[in-house]
Amino acid sequence: MRPAYEDLFHLIEPLLPQVEKPSRYIDHEWGVLAKREARFRVCLMYPDTYEVGLPNQGIAILYRVLNAQEGISCERGYLPWTDMADKMRAAGVPLLSLEGAAPVRAFDVLGMHVPHEMAATNYLEAFDLAGIPQLSADRGEDDPIVIAGGPSVYNPEPLAPFIDAFLIGEGEEHIVEVCRELERSRDARLPRRERLALLARIPGTYVPALYDVAFDAETAPHGFAVPKEGSAAPGIVYKRVAADFAATDPLAQSVVPYAELVHDRLSIEVLRGCARGCRFCQAGITYRPVRERSADQVVAAVARGLERTGYDEVSLTSLSTTDHSQCERMLDRLNERLADTGISVSIPSQRLDSFDVEMAEAVAGGKKGGLTFAVEAGSQRLRDVINKNVTEEDLDRAMRAAFEAGWRRAKLYFMMGLPTETDDDIRGIARLADHVIDLAQEVVPKSQRGSVSVSVSVSVFVPKAHTPFQWEGQLDRDEVKRRQQLLIHSVRHRNVRVHYHDADVSLLEAVLSRGGRDIAPLIQEAWARGARFDAWTEHFDLGTWRAAAEACGIDLDQVACAPYRIGQRLPWEHTSPGVSQGYLEREYRRACDAQTTPDCTRASCTGCGICPTLGVENKIMEVRR
Amino acid sequence: MNEENLFRLRVEYVKQGRLRYLGHLELIHTVERIVRRAQLPYAVTQGFSPHMKIAFSSALPVGTASDCEWYDVFLTAYVPAPRALEALAAASPADLAPRRAGYVDRRAAALTAALTRARYRAVLALEEGAPSDEGRARDALVALCAADGIPYLRGKKTKTMSLARTLVSAELVARDALTWELALDTRSSAEGALRPEVLIRAWEKALAAANGGAAPRDAVAAVLAEPLAVAPYGIFAHCEIARISQNIEDKRGILVEPLPLGA
Numbered sequence: 001m002r003p004a005y006e007d008l009f010h011l012i013e014p015l016l017p018q019v020e021k022p023s024r025y026i027d028h029e030w031g032v033l034a035k036r037e038a039r040f041r042v043c044l045m046y047p048d049t050y051e052v053g054l055p056n057q058g059i060a061i062l063y064r065v066l067n068a069q070e071g072i073s074c075e076r077g078y079l080p081w082t083d084m085a086d087k088m089r090a091a092g093v094p095l096l097s098l099e100g101a102a103p104v105r106a107f108d109v110l111g112m113h114v115p116h117e118m119a120a121t122n123y124l125e126a127f128d129l130a131g132i133p134q135l136s137a138d139r140g141e142d143d144p145i146v147i148a149g150g151p152s153v154y155n156p157e158p159l160a161p162f163i164d165a166f167l168i169g170e171g172e173e174h175i176v177e178v179c180r181e182l183e184r185s186r187d188a189r190l191p192r193r194e195r196l197a198l199l200a201r202i203p204g205t206y207v208p209a210l211y212d213v214a215f216d217a218e219t220a221p222h223g224f225a226v227p228k229e230g231s232a233a234p235g236i237v238y239k240r241v242a243a244d245f246a247a248t249d250p251l252a253q254s255v256v257p258y259a260e261l262v263h264d265r266l267s268i269e270v271l272r273g274c275a276r277g278c279r280f281c282q283a284g285i286t287y288r289p290v291r292e293r294s295a296d297q298v299v300a301a302v303a304r305g306l307e308r309t310g311y312d313e314v315s316l317t318s319l320s321t322t323d324h325s326q327c328e329r330m331l332d333r334l335n336e337r338l339a340d341t342g343i344s345v346s347i348p349s350q351r352l353d354s355f356d357v358e359m360a361e362a363v364a365g366g367k368k369g370g371l372t373f374a375v376e377a378g379s380q381r382l383r384d385v386i387n388k389n390v391t392e393e394d395l396d397r398a399m400r401a402a403f404e405a406g407w408r409r410a411k412l413y414f415m416m417g418l419p420t421e422t423d424d425d426i427r428g429i430a431r432l433a434d435h436v437i438d439l440a441q442e443v444v445p446k447s448q449r450g451s452v453s454v455s456v457s458v459s460v461f462v463p464k465a466h467t468p469f470q471w472e473g474q475l476d477r478d479e480v481k482r483r484q485q486l487l488i489h490s491v492r493h494r495n496v497r498v499h500y501h502d503a504d505v506s507l508l509e510a511v512l513s514r515g516g517r518d519i520a521p522l523i524q525e526a527w528a529r530g531a532r533f534d535a536w537t538e539h540f541d542l543g544t545w546r547a548a549a550e551a552c553g554i555d556l557d558q559v560a561c562a563p564y565r566i567g568q569r570l571p572w573e574h575t576s577p578g579v580s581q582g583y584l585e586r587e588y589r590r591a592c593d594a595q596t597t598p599d600c601t602r603a604s605c606t607g608c609g610i611c612p613t614l615g616v617e618n619k620i621m622e623v624r625r
Numbered sequence: 626m627n628e629e630n631l632f633r634l635r636v637e638y639v640k641q642g643r644l645r646y647l648g649h650l651e652l653i654h655t656v657e658r659i660v661r662r663a664q665l666p667y668a669v670t671q672g673f674s675p676h677m678k679i680a681f682s683s684a685l686p687v688g689t690a691s692d693c694e695w696y697d698v699f700l701t702a703y704v705p706a707p708r709a710l711e712a713l714a715a716a717s718p719a720d721l722a723p724r725r726a727g728y729v730d731r732r733a734a735a736l737t738a739a740l741t742r743a744r745y746r747a748v749l750a751l752e753e754g755a756p757s758d759e760g761r762a763r764d765a766l767v768a769l770c771a772a773d774g775i776p777y778l779r780g781k782k783t784k785t786m787s788l789a790r791t792l793v794s795a796e797l798v799a800r801d802a803l804t805w806e807l808a809l810d811t812r813s814s815a816e817g818a819l820r821p822e823v824l825i826r827a828w829e830k831a832l833a834a835a836n837g838g839a840a841p842r843d844a845v846a847a848v849l850a851e852p853l854a855v856a857p858y859g860i861f862a863h864c865e866i867a868r869i870s871q872n873i874e875d876k877r878g879i880l881v882e883p884l885p886l887g888a
Contacts, residue, residue: 022646023651028643028644030658258644258647258652258654260654310658310662311658312658340669340675341669367673367674
């Protein structure tokens, strides 16, 4: 039986004095929009703790959109931290929504955000705490319909058996259509199976139960998904796009938290999409086309948002904010407006090739903390392979200007294990870092040289679906470890610190990014063996996953590292951001020849196929520099 | 900005309901956001990292309620106090509602230094199975309050909370068979303040031993002999603590209101 929708806060209140950060669970924040009375109830859940999930822009947008709908109430949910989850289990308290403190299982829809691959076990933990069967096939008429959406749904197969319907792409309009359809089919008392089949008719909706996994000679063990006979589900589900992005409300946020968050500030999404065309980058494909808001719209939204929330920082967010054709003007106008208020403006990061000291001084209230640049590769050849169109001269110019203007710390991001990478490319990373220190010795007054530091952060490349590198395997772990040692021993200067990401985490990320529906039992087995919060280094344990893989007969290294052949059927080909296979193949070949491809917001169309396939186009305010 | 042109608005507010679980830093940030939402002309510190000129009374332990918390915020323009109060109320969640606002001397001592006297009330619900004897409890309390201090664990560190310096009086009233009320009058200084939950847990631990047959005085001595873990000891089912007053103590020992009437 479906539990009643009722406030059960009294069940968790006695647990609050016994757990870390009770403010995670108390709700009653400023700006809550959920309604007490509603005909249709949605709980949108972020699969991690409150303080990680609250700043999420996607949920903020959908929360606002759904609560603006007549008769629909949307609440939020987060995963209780392990201390609270254990106490709730011991006390027999089910997973509750935040605003109404009502059982999650009492909702019509449970919407799971899919932020990245490493949240996989957390969905299962949430279902288990909520008393909802983990497998879609086991759910009954009294269970909520479990939908999922977010940036990481472009290879949904590893999660496919756990989710009733994936919403692929931008959800602003899509989620309303899905909820209205579910309300209608619920009121018509249709059985669950039929209700899901009806959802598959809404563009952008992938209902895994309507697809079989097929295999041919070379696709084992992952296979590829094809619609079941007679199911009427589409062969390819294309992502949804909010075509008129500038017409959407730029002020998505409403809730002001009490708990201190990682990103505790007002965020205004100033532009969506990035067409720089870095070949490793999934977001660079999946968020196209590029659409800017006008400076006027952004400035007005900042003023309105600060007044409504009381934040002391505003961040102008996007994949690449400094690419906005009116970025400088926006920053100038905001700084003028916010003078003497103690409120600062920030932007996520700057590109090396467009770094501008004045722009950097215009953010973060003029504070000169560390500067962060994504260089990605250690040689020009390899940067051309990945189409990261920055040069050593760009680095030189940017760092010289930054040191002259008073910055002392720089953080440089690189990847290891990129296609065609050699030891020279690794030594190139060390050479660049040393070079930046040499530059500082030239530019920085002698008395201040001690404070100069360069930190090099190196992650392991994870090949992602729908990118030109989707066919590549991941570099194997032993070789990763050898190259990490090579890098450390190649650095000369003491002031260069090298950090590298845990190769274990990257290995699992690759498994979850590249596998098919065959990976789902592995996720379930790992959860059953205690894996949860795998995105937290203190919780992640590859040993648990290795044991689970052995029990499932899966070879993690094989899944992560085995390349796909061009032309082979791929596990993710039935969900698409609209990019053409021909474009990805062409880009892959150009990569192998170290040939770069320009940015279509600055040059002519590069033929990725997204605009014609989805019927959309780039919308830029002014000519980009 | 000229310091002399600033106005020092003193605000009293409550911390209650679910919001008593906010930590002190969470509370500070929330109040700063309330002031900004209220659109008051708050002053900003000069220098490298400008921030709101605001100061709070001493931190409440997480979980303790209060109807007498205070902050001073400096304004660059005079706003009539009733209007400021109204704007703050409209920008506050109900469980942090402001109660009073008024102006005080710009040069007055900081709240943390000035408010040295605080009274607490703890409502203690006894476990239904084994209600404790009130007489024994009173004896244990008297013995405990005579101690110089209570050693206790905070995380893995052992600390000692002075009673000689911080406790003015402790009074036990039994409301009914299962509900006791403990009233604490305390005095803080730069060296520290009384933490009601530590005193109550030490007392509870001694009571548990006394219920087992030990004389209250011996039970207290045993509790004081080793660092206390501030955890339930099975005597009280619930313990609700509230700060019920904060005052300035003048040179003659007379308690003065933080915001004189008519300020």
